Amino acid sequence: MIAAVVALPAAAAAFQVVGDAIPAPLTDVAGDPVRGRAVVAGRQVGTCVLCHAGPFPEERLPATIAPDLRGVADRLSAGQIRLRLADPRVVNPDTVMPAYFSQEGLVRVGRAWQGRTALTAQQIEDAVAFLMTLKEE
Numbered sequence: 097m098i099a100a101v102v103a104l105p106a107a108a109a110a111f112q113v114v115g116d117a118i119p120a121p122l123t124d125v126a127g128d129p130v131r132g133r134a135v136v137a138g139r140q141v142g143t144c145v146l147c148h149a150g151p152f153p154e155e156r157l158p159a160t161i162a163p164d165l166r167g168v169a170d171r172l173s174a175g176q177i178r179l180r181l182a183d184p185r186v187v188n189p190d191t192v193m194p195a196y197f198s199q200e201g202l203v204r205v206g207r208a209w210q211g212r213t214a215l216t217a218q219q220i221e222d223a224v225a226f227l228m229t230l231k232e233e
């Protein structure tokens with residue numbers, strides 16, 4: 097008998113929005129800002145740098161279509177940042193920013209991503225932890 101290996105979709109992404117934030121972390125493991133920098137600044141994972149500039153000296157041509165991420169922790173709380181990563185459409189229905197932790201209403205989802213979220217819950221928490229280090233004051 098040949099055992100079929102079936103990739104089970106990740107559990108449906110669930111989070112609770114309060115106001116314009118997701119106050120509760122998505123995981124029990126605290127976010128790691130070092131891993132989070134790799135998610136945010138790495139061109140392979142979050143693709144954030146295609147739209148956002150920030151303290152990323154390795155980016156020779158900083159993107160300009162989205163707010164510069166420098167000082168984002170002065171502007172937004174961790175919960176507000178978490179919602180903007182998980183599903184920015186809650187804040188701005190017309191946003192061009194991808195919903196990184198949602199499976200709902202997405203168009204043109206590549207096969208590799210069907211039934212999955214673009215980032216895992218832990219990658220979201222790591223990215224939030226990194227972004228909370230971006231203070232200017």
Ligand code: HEC
Nearest residue numbers: 136142143144147161162163177180184188191192193194
């Ligand atoms: C396709 C372009 C695009 C990509 C990719 C993108 N964003 Fe955004 N982001 C935006 C735009 C545009 C805004 C401004 C608000 C809006 O239009 O929704 C924004 C807003 C934000 C905000 C709020 C900033 C503020 O000062 O209010 C944060 C935080 C953020 N993005 C983080 C990220 C992170 C982290 C990633 C990668 C995981 C990412 N974004 C990927 C376009 C993008």
